Amino acid sequence: MDDIVLNLASDDAGPSRVSSKKGGRWTDRAKAKRGLKRKSGPEESATLPTPKRSRVQKPGKSHETALEKTVKPSRSTHTSHGQATAHTPQPRPQGQIISSLFSYNPKVELPSQPTPFKAPAKPSNAPLTDSSSFDGxxxxxxxxxHLSKKMEIEKPxxxxxxxxxxxxxxxxxxxxIFIQSQTGSGKTLAFLIPIIQDLxxxxTLSYIDRSIGTLAIIIAPTRELAQQISEILEALLKMRLRPEDASADDPASARFTRWLVSGLLIGGNTRTHEKARLRKGLPIVVSTPGRLLDHLQHSESFNVGKCRWLVMDEADRLMDLGFEETITGILKGLEARRNLAIKAAEQGAGHEVGGWDWERRRRTILCSATMKEGVQNLAGTALDNPLLVKATESDAVDTKNPTVADADAQENYTPPAQLSQRYIVAPLKQRLVTLIALLRTLITSRTAEGTKIVVFFSCTDSVxxxxxxxxxxxxxxGEEAEEAVSDDDDEEEEEGKAASADSQIAMESSLLPGTSIYRLHGSLATQTRNQSLKQFSNNAAKSSILFSTSVASRGLDLPQVRAVVQYDLPTEGGAAEYVHRVGRTARAGKAGEAWSILTPSEQDWVKWVEGQMKPEKVGDTPxxxxxxxxxSILQRGFGGKGAEYEARATDVQLTFERWALQKENLALAQQAxxxxxxxxxxxPSTEKxxxxxxxxxxxxxxxxxxxRDAPKSISGKGKSKKATDSHPPAKKRVNDAFLKRNKDTEARMEAVVRSQGRLTKKKGMMVSSGADEFQLAGGYNLEKMFNS
Known part of the structure; x- marks a missing residue:
């Protein structure tokens, strides 16, 4: 009889498991329910259920924060065993089963109490505190x-x-020069200052103006990094061209002409506008590899014959994205343009009145945090008599460093010493609410100023x-969302919502009050990407969260980022990619936190990545x-007494599930x-x-x-017996919908790869080696995924 009553009490939560016993009329169940109410009393039956491990709360005034009030259990609250009560039963879609977040989870072997946090170490990438100065x-x-007065940079x-x-x-x-340094160490100024000081x-030469052409080229792997380098360069070029205490009549302090102008060449911008600027002259150019090679091959006005500097920033990332052939084409193009310019000067066709120092050849600088095989191959091709410079005490005094060829054993993944690295092993069912609780905890722990957080995901659809x-x-x-499941929305309205979502920059969440949420990935329009980064970085008074793929993991200097959360661990790059991701915080000597959310099956990753990371100095603690x-995270994020956080977390999860049940949102969730x-x-196979x-x-x-269910294209449910019997089990997971989506993915991938400058074919499909935004080729099937 008790089992029957419990089934009635959970009607609003979806179909319960039916008892194997037969019999029991409807009138018997109704009598049993009325009897239970008489025993419990009207006041007790109207209260919300208490989670199994919660303590009985005494009546009295509740002291809750504003964030806790946002996740107070609503009219339908589930206990830790998936039961729920409500004043009015709500219909559920047929076949939907709502499972509990806190039951049937694998055992997580972690200490019952959080490990005590270590005090932050002395910053390893902070400006020097000794007597060093830029003048020295x-x-x-x-x-x-200019660095000290206008850019407020006192020490190197x-x-x-x-x-x-x-x-x-x-x-x-x-x-x-080969520069090897950890992320956030200030290497951008390390190569920009020598370029400006040389040019x-x-x-003083009478014929020097913008028409001289391009004298320095800086290559960056992503548009965002190129944009950032360009902004720092423009800030440097705004310096005074005569000392403040110099006299205008003093010939020794002649005013330099302001002819140094920088330009940005990246995919997504108008090529005709870029050609017009190149025709006027851009002495310093910042570009992505694909767009630079395109102008070298097709823009006659791109005068690079006198180029004196070539910088390749984030060389390891350039290799990971498959730009090796593009870089080779750029090097050949620069050399060919130089040879043509020398022949023109010998024939008297040059525009220089006093001549040009053709004996001086181009100087190349390669920057990389790691020394992978691909980076060393690139260094062997692009560098002449290279000098390896590292940010160690010995290198700061003695610049006679080993060459790149002798540095094979110096591979090292070193995060900033002051960075606090933490991880959470959360059951798969609790990953989403754990992320929300963690974000709420990080935002509310600092109230004096806005908190900035970067969250990394594995793919664009997930972002x-x-x-x-x-x-x-x-x-x-919830009630309005449930009723909307059966309604057919107008197609034009859905298209309008999708269009507005593509162009929208920021979102506001009711779960994160006072916080703006931004996104960043390679499939967004260039203007949207730039606006997202700009608003995320510049809004210092308000808390901001950036959802991103690995496109934001390299080189970007996002100011005041307090924490980095890796919701999905890196799928490529291993420990190096992890170090680059967490390097978005704890920059230039500031404190920072790095959080990684693991599944129970990924716990071995912690020991693995700890073994890959090395201390900065020999003898230091790894x-x-x-x-x-x-x-502990759920408790701090959702608040409440005892185990009340379970009910609040469940209520948040149900809110998300109701939203995902809507027609246009269901497809988005399944695609992600x-x-x-x-x-x-x-x-990679080494991490399988x-x-x-x-x-x-x-x-x-x-x-x-x-x-509430895995998509049928994965689980294989909903197929006829004939279809399942005629194929091996692995092939059951592939259906026409999934294959159709792969064709759409291939078209998107082709557009992105073309903008990156490299396009290859594999098994008849267009693919890009190492592209973060498209982790698989369009023809990859799930049979290989599950059996590899």
Whole structure:
């Protein structure tokens, strides 16, 4: 009889498991229900159920924060065993089963109490505190004064102290430079200052103006990094061209002409506008590889015959994205343009009145945080007599460093010493609510100023889904959402919503009050990407969260980022990619936190990545990750007494699931689920013992995407017996819908890869080696995924 009553009490939560016993009329069940009410009393039956492990609360005034009130259990609240009560039963779609977040989860072997957090170590990438200055390193006084007074940079960093003397004090000795430094160390200024100091004195030559052509080229792997370097360069070029205390009549302090102008060449901009600027003359150019090669091959007005500097920033990322052939084409194009310019000068067709120093050849600088095989191959091709410079104490004093060829054993992944690295092992079903609780905890722990957080996902579809989920799902709107499941929305209205979502920059979430949420990935329009980064970086007074793929992991200097959350661990790049991601925080000596959310099957990753990371100095303690229990994060994020956080977390999960049940949102959630599965399958073979799709419970993973069932294209449900009998089990997971979506993905991938400058074919499909935004080729099938 009790079992029958319990089934009635959970009607609003979806169909319960039917008892195997037969019999029991409707009138018997109704009598039993009325009897239970008489025993419990009207007041007790009207109260919300208490989670199993919660303490009985005494009546009294409740002291809740504003964030806690946003997740107070609504009229339908589920206990830790998936039961729920409500004043009015709500109909559920046929076949939908709502499972509990806190039952049937694998055991997580973590200490019951969080490990005590270690005090932050002394910053390893902060500006030097000794007597070092830019003037003492050989920097021109004009540049040094501008750095200190206008850009508020008083002291050089360790890598700047090592690089600047090696370049500035030996201008006549030709040696190319290989700069190896950890992220956030200030290497951008390390190569920009020598370029400006070398080009500035050319103003004394009468024929020097913008028409001289391009004298310096800086290559960056992504548009965002190129944009950032361009902004720093423009800030440097605004310096005074005469000392403040100089007299206008003093010939020794002649004013330099302002002819140094920078330009940005990236995909997504108008090529005709870029050609017009190149025709006027751009002495310094910042570009992505594909667009630079395109102008070298097709723009006759691109005058690079006198190019004196070539910088390749984030060389390891250039190789990861498959730009090796593009870089080779750029090097050949620059050499060919130089030879043509020399022949023209010999024939008297040059425009220089006093001649040009053709004996001086181009100087190349290669910047990389790691020394992978591809980077060393590039260095062997592009660098002549290279000098390796690292930000260590010995390098700061002695610039006679080993060459790149002798540096094979110096591979090192070193995060900033002051960075706090932590991880959470959360069951698959709780991943989504754990992320929300963590974001709420990070935002509310600092109230004096806005908090900035970067969250990394594995693919673009996952970024778009979570961005819209947090921005559009509203608490306590469950009834309207449930009723909307059966309604057919107007197609024009859906298209209008999709169009507005593509152009929208920021979202506001009811779960994260006072916080703006932005997104960044390679499939967004260039204007949207730039606006997202600009608003995320510049709005210092308001808390901001950036959802991004690995496109934001390299080189970007996002100011005041307090924490980096890796919701999905890197699928490629291993420990190097992890170090680059967490390097978006704890920059230039500031403190920062790095959080990684793992599944129970990924716990071995912690020891693996700790073994890959090395201390900056010999004898120091190696970097470690500190474990934090998911219960403590949920408790802090959702508040409440005892285990009340379970009911609040369940209510948040149900809100997301109701939102995902709507027609236009369901497709978005399923697409994100499938893209995440394909991305997960691209972990290299050396990591398969940790990351393998067979370790994932698909039903629990679907819960993390606000789905109540795994998509049929993965689970194989809903097929006829004839279809399932005629194919092997692995092929059951592939259907026409999934293949159709792969064709759409291939078209998107082709457009992105073309903009990157490299396009190859594999098995008849257009693919890009190492592209973050498209983890698999269009023809990749799930049979290979599950059986590899």
């Amino acid at each position: 390193l050989g920097v021109d006084p004009l540049i040094g004064a 960093t360790a890598i700047q102290r090592a690089v600047l003397p090696a370049i500035l004090r030996n201008p006549d000795v030709h040696r190319d 500035l004195p050319l103003s 778009d889904f979570h961005w819209q989920l947090l921005g559009r799902a509203k608490m306590n709107d 970097p470690t990750l500190q474990g934090v229990t998911p219960e 689920f499938l893209s995440h599965m394909r991305a997960y399958a691209t972990h 013992h940790i990351f393998h799709v067979r370790h994932l419970h698909l039903g629990h993973l679907a819960k993390a995407f606000a789905l």
